[in-house]
Structure formats: structure tokens, C-alpha cells
Amino acid sequence: MDEALLRRLTPGVLTVLVRRGADFAAAEDAVQEALVEAVRVWPDDPPRDAKGWLVTVAWRKFLDQARADTARRRREDRVEEEPATGPAPATDDTLQLYFLCAHPSLTPSSAVALTLRAVGGLTTRQIAQAYLVPEATMAQRISRAKRTVAGVRFDQPGDVATVLRVLYLVFNEGYSGDVDLAAEAVRLTRQLAARVDHPEAAGLLALMLLHHSRRAARTAPDGSLVTLAEQNRGRWDTAMIAEGITILQAALARDRLGEYQAQAAIAALHADAPTVEETDWVQIVEWYDELARLTDSPVVRLNRAVAVGEADGPRAGLAALAEVDASLPRHAAVAAYLHERDGDLATAARLYAEAAHRAADLAERDHLTRQAARLNAHRPR
Known part of the structure; x- marks a missing residue:
């Protein structure tokens, strides 16, 4: 079969x-x-x-x-x-299904589940396994979503931006169970980009491909996280990188910049660097400035602080970080990294431990805990 x-x-x-x-x-x-x-x-x-x-x-x-x-x-x-x-x-009216499943009356989680079921063709069991929830719970979520959109006319125009946001959420779920949601998001976004004349659809596809190209290098054999700086770039998928960059360049040439294109441009600069030392951090900061202008997102400003720290030194990065809400997830982890770069190991160790305590993801928590232990082991007694 x-x-x-x-x-x-x-x-x-x-x-x-x-x-x-x-x-x-x-x-x-x-x-x-x-x-x-x-x-x-x-x-x-x-x-x-x-x-x-x-x-x-x-x-x-x-x-x-x-x-x-x-x-x-x-x-x-x-x-x-x-x-x-x-x-x-x-x-092929698949595009209408995208719009229906991303209807604004649905919650993001319901829109994602319905998209995976109706457009992706996944079973309720597969979706439940991917989200690590009981099958009955996922079945109820999908049933509620179907009831919500039951009366929506199928020929109503849809919002591409909402569909793209749902696919972006699918991609960010990554992988768990026997369903690779990141790969599924790439497949669905490729399908959508072929059906709509929208530069942000191409931008999102490029972004996914560039991030997905690094997947094999993101974890060690024991399952622990490997940071971008420490990844074996020989394990990156160069064909996927080349495809992502080609798609991005075509989208940027249309001069209708959007947030996914800007994010993809940052990912492309990382992918272009043969080594972490050769990364063009100055240009990455410039793209973060564009992205901040487009989104006004605190997460973008948080990531920009890291880039500033690489381009202009850790103290410049800490100054940029001071303008970001300290309650934001990963704020403590970024602060720890910049303090370590600045030579303040005691503060960095404390912040790594704090970040580990706040981390929701087990792999991230283990990584941050190891960072704190590493610095504490090298501190003078």
C-alpha cells in the first residue's frame, strides 16, 4: 500500500x-x-x-x-x-483547503491540527503522536475545529499570511513520534508556494529549507543539542542550502520584502559561511534591523543582541540586550552567553543555571545545565 x-x-x-x-x-x-x-x-x-x-x-x-x-x-x-x-x-482546489484550515476563528493549535489532517493527510493517531498527546485529546481538538469551519463557504477568499503562519508553526514543532513535522511543513509549503504568486510563500519555503539543511548536525549521538557554532558543517545538506538560496534570491528580486524573506536571508548568511569565524555578522545585524522594522518582535530584538555581540563585541551585545524584556524566554541564556564572552564566568554560570530552570524543552534544559556545570568546574575555588 x-x-x-x-x-x-x-x-x-x-x-x-x-x-x-x-x-x-x-x-x-x-x-x-x-x-x-x-x-x-x-x-x-x-x-x-x-x-x-x-x-x-x-x-x-x-x-x-x-x-x-x-x-x-x-x-x-x-x-x-x-x-x-x-x-x-x-x-486542484487544495489551496482552498489551506485557507479553510487556517480560518481566523480557529486557535493556532487547532489550525495546525486541521491542516495536518485535511491537507497533510495524516491520521489523528499520527498527529497525536507528533504532539505527544492522547489520541482522544487530538480527536476532540480536530472535531471542534471541523465544527467551527463547517459553515464557512468554500469559495470565500483566504488570507495567505494566516496560512503561512500556520505552516510556520507546523515547522517549529520539529520532530517527535513517527511523524517528521518539519519535513511535513516543507512539503506543504512547497505545495503552497507552487500555487500562489506570493513572495512570502517563497520566503517561508527558503527559510524552512535553510534551517532543515542543518538538521543532521543539530544533535550529538547521545541526543544532546549541538549549537550552531559547534556544528559539523560537513553534515549540512548542501543541495538543500543551494535550493533555499536560489528560491530566496528570486523572492528578494521582487522587492516585496517580508519577515520570512528577512529570516531566510539571515539563515542564508549562516549557511554561506564555511566556518563560524567567517560568518558575516555585520550583515546579519543589518538583516535583524530590517526584521525588527517589519515585525517589532521582542524575540527578534533578543536574537539581534546575540548578533550585535558577535559583530561589535559582547559588551555591545549586552547593551542591546538591556533594551529587551528580561522575562522573555531565552533572555537569561543569551545574557549568560554574552557574559561568558565578556569573561564574567561567575555571572554566566549563574545565568545558565537560571535559564536551565526556565527551559521548557528537556534537550535545551540539559544543554544549559551542562554549560553552567562547565563554567563552575573552571572557576577558581
């Missing part, structure tokens, strides 16, 4: 049902039943037109459910006028 094929076909099958008049929730349920039927039947009797087979079976599942619900009798009379068999249409 080709699970990748089923996942690729799922969005198109779902959009056919919605175009025929099925509401999103009922259509999605019917498609899931058709996928289960495909897993059972296809190994022994593969269809010649896989999408057409799925559309036909899903449509029959939907009609069966409609007939069982007398309250939907009027809708059934209307939708039965549509053809239920024949070749699947060649048009």
Missing part, C-alpha cells in the same frame, strides 16, 4: 466532496472512511484511477450518512443531483 500516494490524493478528494455540496466536517469523515477502505481493498485489487476510486467511495459514504440523518433530507435531495461516479476532475 502506497501511503504517500494516499496522502497526496487526500486534499483533492476532500475538495471534490466539498465542491459537490458536502460540508467540511461530513466530507472529511467520508474521506477518512474511504481511505480505510482503500487500505483494505487496494493491495488485492488496485484501481486504475486512484483518485476517481477514492472520490466515488467517499461520495457514497457521505450519501449513506446523509440518508441516515433525516434532518439532512433536503440537502440530500440537492447533492444527489451531482454526479457520483466517473473520472476525478483534474482541477
Whole structure:
């Protein structure tokens, strides 16, 4: 059974049902039943037109459910006028699914889950495993999301910026369980960028590719984090870097700068440097200035302080950090790093320990704890 094929076909099958008049929730349920039927039947009797087979079976599942619900009798009379068999249409309305799943009435977590289910073709179990929550909890989240968008007209215009934000959230979830959410985000964003004429879609794809290219070097064999400065750059995916830079350059040439393009430009400068010592920190600071202008984000100002510390020295970095809210996550970790660079090991050790205490991620907590222990071991008694 080709699970990748089923996942690729799922969005198109779902959009056919919605175009025929099925509401999103009922259509999605019917498609899931058709996928289960495909897993059972296809190994022994593969269809010649896989999408057409799925559309036909899903449509029959939907009609069966409609007939069982007398309250939907009027809708059934209307939708039965549509053809239920024949070749699947060649048009691809996947873009509309992106907009529907990123509807502003949904919470970010619900939008992400619904996107992974409807557009990504993942099962509820796979999504639950990726988020490390019980399957029943994820099922409830997805059900609530489907009910929320059930009455939304499928032909309403969508907001590309909202869709991009949802995909960005998917990418940042990274990897857990048997589903690589970072790779899934790259796949979905590549799909979206091919469908919309929007430089920020290209910018987000470039950003994902450039970050994802470093994945193999981010952890040691024991699972511990490896900082950017300490990574073995020979393990970076140079083909992915080249693709990301090419996509970024084409987006920047359109002179419609957005936050994802600016972030990708920073990532490209890191990727371009053969060694950490050759990193063009001055230009990185300039891109952070652009990014701060675009977003006014405290996280951007926090990361800018690190870049300033590299470009102009740790004390300049600490001065920039002083303008950032100290309650921000990772503030203590950045302060620790800059104090260590400035030679104040006692303060750095204390701040590393404080940052470790605040860290929500176990790998990050272990890394910061080791940094504190390393400095304390070298302090004079």
C-alpha cells in the first residue's frame, strides 16, 4: 500500500466532496472512511484511477450518512443531483483547503491540527503522536475545529499570511513520534508556494529549507543539542542550502520584502559561511534591523543582541540586550552567553543555571545545565 500516494490524493478528494455540496466536517469523515477502505481493498485489487476510486467511495459514504440523518433530507435531495461516479476532475482546489484550515476563528493549535489532517493527510493517531498527546485529546481538538469551519463557504477568499503562519508553526514543532513535522511543513509549503504568486510563500519555503539543511548536525549521538557554532558543517545538506538560496534570491528580486524573506536571508548568511569565524555578522545585524522594522518582535530584538555581540563585541551585545524584556524566554541564556564572552564566568554560570530552570524543552534544559556545570568546574575555588 502506497501511503504517500494516499496522502497526496487526500486534499483533492476532500475538495471534490466539498465542491459537490458536502460540508467540511461530513466530507472529511467520508474521506477518512474511504481511505480505510482503500487500505483494505487496494493491495488485492488496485484501481486504475486512484483518485476517481477514492472520490466515488467517499461520495457514497457521505450519501449513506446523509440518508441516515433525516434532518439532512433536503440537502440530500440537492447533492444527489451531482454526479457520483466517473473520472476525478483534474482541477486542484487544495489551496482552498489551506485557507479553510487556517480560518481566523480557529486557535493556532487547532489550525495546525486541521491542516495536518485535511491537507497533510495524516491520521489523528499520527498527529497525536507528533504532539505527544492522547489520541482522544487530538480527536476532540480536530472535531471542534471541523465544527467551527463547517459553515464557512468554500469559495470565500483566504488570507495567505494566516496560512503561512500556520505552516510556520507546523515547522517549529520539529520532530517527535513517527511523524517528521518539519519535513511535513516543507512539503506543504512547497505545495503552497507552487500555487500562489506570493513572495512570502517563497520566503517561508527558503527559510524552512535553510534551517532543515542543518538538521543532521543539530544533535550529538547521545541526543544532546549541538549549537550552531559547534556544528559539523560537513553534515549540512548542501543541495538543500543551494535550493533555499536560489528560491530566496528570486523572492528578494521582487522587492516585496517580508519577515520570512528577512529570516531566510539571515539563515542564508549562516549557511554561506564555511566556518563560524567567517560568518558575516555585520550583515546579519543589518538583516535583524530590517526584521525588527517589519515585525517589532521582542524575540527578534533578543536574537539581534546575540548578533550585535558577535559583530561589535559582547559588551555591545549586552547593551542591546538591556533594551529587551528580561522575562522573555531565552533572555537569561543569551545574557549568560554574552557574559561568558565578556569573561564574567561567575555571572554566566549563574545565568545558565537560571535559564536551565526556565527551559521548557528537556534537550535545551540539559544543554544549559551542562554549560553552567562547565563554567563552575573552571572557576577558581
